[in-house]
Amino acid sequence: MSITLARRRVIPGFGLTMGFTLLYMGLIFLVPVGAFLLYTTTMSWDTFWHAVTQRQVVASYKLSFGGSLIAATINLFFGALLAWVLVRYRFPGKRLIDALVDLPFALPTAVAGIALVTLYASTGWVGQYLELFGVRVAYTQLGVVVALTYIGLPFVVRTVQPVLEDLEAEWEEASASLGADRFTTIRRVIFPALFPALLTGYALAFARALGEYGSVVFISGNLPFRTEITPLLIVAKAEQYDYHGAAAIGTVMLVVAFAMLLVINGLQWWTSRRHG
Amino acid sequence: MNTSNQAASEVDRADTPTASDNDALAKRWRRATEEPAWLKVTLITVALAFVALFLVLPLSVVLFGAFERGIATWLEAIRDPDALSAIRLTLLIVAIVVPLNTLFGIAAAWAIAKFEFRGKPILISLIDMPFAISPVVVGLIFVILFGSQGWLGPWLAAHDLRIIFAVPGIVIVIAFGTLPFIARELIPLMQQQGKEEEEASLTLGASGFKTFWHVTLPNIKWGLIYGIILCNARAMGEFGAVAVVSGRIRGETNTVPLHIEVLYNEYMFTAAFAVSSLLTGLALVTIAIKSVVEWQDERRQRRAAA
Amino acid sequence: MSIEIDRVNKRFRDFVAVDDVSLTFREGELTALLGPSGSGKTTLLRIIAGLEQPDTGRIRFHGEDTTDLHVSKRGVGFVFQHYALFKHMTVFQNVAYGLTVRPRATRPTKDEIKQKVMRLLELVQLDWTAHRYPHQLSGGQRQRIALARALAVEPKVLLLDEPFGALDAKVRAELRRWLRRLHDDIHVTSVFVTHDQEEALEVSDRVVVMNKGRVEQDGSPEEVYDHPANPFVYRFLGNVNLFEARVHQGSAHIGGIALPAPEYADQRNEHGHAYVRPHEIEVFARQEHADALPAKVELVSVVGPAVRLELHTDASDALVHAELPKHRYRALGLSQGSDAWIRPLHSRVFLPDERVLNG
Numbered sequence A: 001m002s003i004t005l006a007r008r009r010v011i012p013g014f015g016l017t018m019g020f021t022l023l024y025m026g027l028i029f030l031v032p033v034g035a036f037l038l039y040t041t042t043m044s045w046d047t048f049w050h051a052v053t054q055r056q057v058v059a060s061y062k063l064s065f066g067g068s069l070i071a072a073t074i075n076l077f078f079g080a081l082l083a084w085v086l087v088r089y090r091f092p093g094k095r096l097i098d099a100l101v102d103l104p105f106a107l108p109t110a111v112a113g114i115a116l117v118t119l120y121a122s123t124g125w126v127g128q129y130l131e132l133f134g135v136r137v138a139y140t141q142l143g144v145v146v147a148l149t150y151i152g153l154p155f156v157v158r159t160v161q162p163v164l165e166d167l168e169a170e171w172e173e174a175s176a177s178l179g180a181d182r183f184t185t186i187r188r189v190i191f192p193a194l195f196p197a198l199l200t201g202y203a204l205a206f207a208r209a210l211g212e213y214g215s216v217v218f219i220s221g222n223l224p225f226r227t228e229i230t231p232l233l234i235v236a237k238a239e240q241y242d243y244h245g246a247a248a249i250g251t252v253m254l255v256v257a258f259a260m261l262l263v264i265n266g267l268q269w270w271t272s273r274r275h276g
Numbered sequence B: 001m002n003t004s005n006q007a008a009s010e011v012d013r014a015d016t017p018t019a020s021d022n023d024a025l026a027k028r029w030r031r032a033t034e035e036p037a038w039l040k041v042t043l044i045t046v047a048l049a050f051v052a053l054f055l056v057l058p059l060s061v062v063l064f065g066a067f068e069r070g071i072a073t074w075l076e077a078i079r080d081p082d083a084l085s086a087i088r089l090t091l092l093i094v095a096i097v098v099p100l101n102t103l104f105g106i107a108a109a110w111a112i113a114k115f116e117f118r119g120k121p122i123l124i125s126l127i128d129m130p131f132a133i134s135p136v137v138v139g140l141i142f143v144i145l146f147g148s149q150g151w152l153g154p155w156l157a158a159h160d161l162r163i164i165f166a167v168p169g170i171v172i173v174i175a176f177g178t179l180p181f182i183a184r185e186l187i188p189l190m191q192q193q194g195k196e197e198e199e200a201s202l203t204l205g206a207s208g209f210k211t212f213w214h215v216t217l218p219n220i221k222w223g224l225i226y227g228i229i230l231c232n233a234r235a236m237g238e239f240g241a242v243a244v245v246s247g248r249i250r251g252e253t254n255t256v257p258l259h260i261e262v263l264y265n266e267y268m269f270t271a272a273f274a275v276s277s278l279l280t281g282l283a284l285v286t287i288a289i290k291s292v293v294e295w296q297d298e299r300r301q302r303r304a305a306a
Numbered sequence C: 001m002s003i004e005i006d007r008v009n010k011r012f013r014d015f016v017a018v019d020d021v022s023l024t025f026r027e028g029e030l031t032a033l034l035g036p037s038g039s040g041k042t043t044l045l046r047i048i049a050g051l052e053q054p055d056t057g058r059i060r061f062h063g064e065d066t067t068d069l070h071v072s073k074r075g076v077g078f079v080f081q082h083y084a085l086f087k088h089m090t091v092f093q094n095v096a097y098g099l100t101v102r103p104r105a106t107r108p109t110k111d112e113i114k115q116k117v118m119r120l121l122e123l124v125q126l127d128w129t130a131h132r133y134p135h136q137l138s139g140g141q142r143q144r145i146a147l148a149r150a151l152a153v154e155p156k157v158l159l160l161d162e163p164f165g166a167l168d169a170k171v172r173a174e175l176r177r178w179l180r181r182l183h184d185d186i187h188v189t190s191v192f193v194t195h196d197q198e199e200a201l202e203v204s205d206r207v208v209v210m211n212k213g214r215v216e217q218d219g220s221p222e223e224v225y226d227h228p229a230n231p232f233v234y235r236f237l238g239n240v241n242l243f244e245a246r247v248h249q250g251s252a253h254i255g256g257i258a259l260p261a262p263e264y265a266d267q268r269n270e271h272g273h274a275y276v277r278p279h280e281i282e283v284f285a286r287q288e289h290a291d292a293l294p295a296k297v298e299l300v301s302v303v304g305p306a307v308r309l310e311l312h313t314d315a316s317d318a319l320v321h322a323e324l325p326k327h328r329y330r331a332l333g334l335s336q337g338s339d340a341w342i343r344p345l346h347s348r349v350f351l352p353d354e355r356v357l358n359g
Helices: A014-041 A045-053 A055-088 A094-100 A109-120 A127-132 A141-166 A169-177 A182-211 A214-220 A230-239 A243-275 B002-015 B019-028 B037-067 B070-079 B081-114 B120-132 B135-146 B153-158 B167-178 B180-193 B196-203 B208-237 B240-246 B256-265 B269-305 C041-049 C091-100 C110-123 C139-152 C169-186 C197-203 C221-226 C231-236 C326-332
Strands: C003-012 C015-025 C030-034 C056-061 C076-079 C157-161 C189-194 C206-211 C214-219 C241-248 C251-254 C257-260 C270-276 C281-284 C293-303 C306-312 C320-325 C339-344 C348-350
Touching: A014 A243, A014 B081, A014 B120, A014 B135, A014 B167, A045 A055, A045 A243, A055 A094, A055 A141, A055 A182, A055 A230, A055 B037, A094 B037, A094 B269, A109 A127, A109 A141, A109 A214, A109 B037, A109 B208, A109 B256, A109 B269, A141 A182, A141 A214, A141 B037, A169 A182, A182 A243, A182 B135, A214 A230, A230 A243, A230 B135, A230 B240, A243 B120, A243 B135, B037 B070, B037 B269, B070 B081, B070 B269, B081 B120, B081 B167, B081 B180, B081 B208, B081 B256, B081 B269, B120 B167, B120 B180, B135 B167, B135 B240, B167 B208, B167 B240, B180 B208, B196 B208, B196 C076, B196 C139, B208 B256, B208 B269, B240 B256, B256 B269, C003 C041, C015 C041, C015 C206, C015 C214, C030 C041, C030 C197, C041 C076, C041 C157, C041 C189, C076 C139, C091 C110, C091 C139, C110 C139, C139 C157, C139 C169, C169 C197, C189 C197, C197 C221, C206 C221, C206 C231, C214 C221, C214 C231, C231 C270, C231 C348, C251 C270, C281 C320, C306 C326, C306 C339, C320 C326
Parallel strands: C030 C189, C030 C206, C076 C157, C157 C189
Antiparallel strands: C003 C015, C003 C056, C206 C214, C241 C251, C241 C270, C251 C257, C270 C348, C281 C339, C293 C306, C293 C339, C306 C320
């Protein structure tokens, strides 16, 4: 006499909250993204290929990918250093600095853009001194890297920080008690523990830099073939009603973004498996 | 009463820091987990220089630029009719987007944290997706769907509906861009809190809604507040996506960040910085609230450990 | 109010948590659900509460089917292992919660709630904590508040999930005696889950031993301890020695000795296992009895007033554990390495693959 019961959950609201979640996500972005990808498939392959391999477009890829890689690498080193200093050392103003790390996340990109160009222009607070050494930042590729470094700054810090906080002091003490000097302990014990988090932060900073627009357009000067990033090219094409061209490049960006999301998810899974 | 003192002393003992002992020791010898002092000082200096260059200076240049010519000039820039209309539009958009994303964040976090179902990791990744997409591409997606030359453009025109170069388009792209923020704040928080307190509330006879209101909401209060503030700041500051769909019609579809761009491109630097200072203030409030939330969280964890 | 569990099954994916369990808890009884982790005891408790839904089977309270009644309407008091006190509410607010969330029509007045909460806080001897927050209390105090909160709604049954699991040994022992006295006062039908056999035997009127989702034995603490129904229960309720035995016509032969096993009068030359508890092994320094086994003392450990011996004998693969009072050990004059004789005073013999099903 087995009576099968209808599946009912004890905590209420699953249907309501799940329904709203899926409906909202569907309306706001799943359906539009799907429709957008569908639109791209209506293009012929030749149109698409021509649009995404124009010389000006290829030059923008080089700048966007190259600049993002350099910026993410800078952030990898300084982000790790900053996380280390914030977790391990005590110094005045530490809490303030810790809070400030989130500024690029909270400050509108347009505001950051005009602030950076004002700083690095040849008359700016920083630019005028760099000028003495013959270094120009504003309206050069270096300017793009500066803006992308700024925008990616929080990511490495915020992924490494919690892992570093959870690191058991016992590990390091064990390493030291086994005869390792401090440098060896950092290299053999601490670094491997931080590695997945470092990589995740690096990937996040890179992904964010690739798509960035607001903080770059002011400082880059937007010279075709020289300081024009891919997102800017999309805006330009959309404004000229070249929807095919814009959609083709946009699809490339979208595919790269999905790939980065997969990589980041994989890395996060790896990190959490390592650290429970 | 005796027992009460006992309880209090239990708490005290757990909280008593041993920092002073550590300091005394550090003067005599270096702990196994410590670097030499010169190295510490060097690392702190380099880190602070990096922070000064990339965070403190940009912040200072905005505030300096805004108030360089005095408070009257600042006020004038804010009171400009175009600035006021940009502020009004931005507030209107935020008033639509933030409540919707708040509802979404709470609903998604409730479904994900309190229930087991297939495909949960996929759903969590999907919620993160808007964050990974370039804001410019977000704008482009809707231009291609709803623009005059887009897929639904002719149909919209025939029905006298305007989405692109109008307020609805701006609302949609901002909702898209800021969709993950509240959910991302709440999901880990609610997962970590588990469902025991909710179950306790239900066994005591409370309804689902009362359980949410009296038990869940107070527990996620600070995370929710931070999520809303962050979502609000990002919504007000959204630039790339809005730049694509707004058409920058002055007094009509110019949001605050677009207005800043217009002022900057017209060489009205002081006015640009003055309007920027509003959003900068908001950003500073946002990160201050984040600090408060984290501080509360630390305190709670310390309590739980005691 | 009695609780009737009728052929309840519950599985989580491939894991069978509760396997066709039927039980009845009588009115006013305090029952322990005892078993190792993963035995399904907590799942069964949560099914009774309505926090889990059984795949098949029915739950009845006093004959009334409550299987489909939502947990918030079922009228159970549930005490969680980690207390689940509401962190943001004071002790008073926690205890009052179940009354304040009632619909206006059935909600008591503020004064009534206050009186009732204070009465309950007095009952758990914590009235002075009313305005404190849970984090300001010790573990044992939190558990008592959790109990007061569960009692505030005047539950028909009280269910406790590992109520003392998170406490240290001393507080545990105090609190379980206190729970026993409290139950004698309020007399509400109660079920509590534990993996600690001592706790189950000391506190409850009745013990239900569970393993792998099934009920292994159901009886009074004395019954379960003195007459374990099967090898699992024997092993789970305290230490036990295992001897290889030949069962023949009502006797179990271990080495050169024979022990009575009247339940196997019809068996001939069957292989079986004899279970003997350490305190039921008599130890001699000389061969005083004909039916004693030769052994050698391998290890002596003094634990407070008792002495535990580990002895080697040819009749058992493993070392035999024996426990005796310190004065008896002194009188024997044994030490590590001495030769000794051991004699099981009482044993229970099980044949392989045998399941003795009681009740």
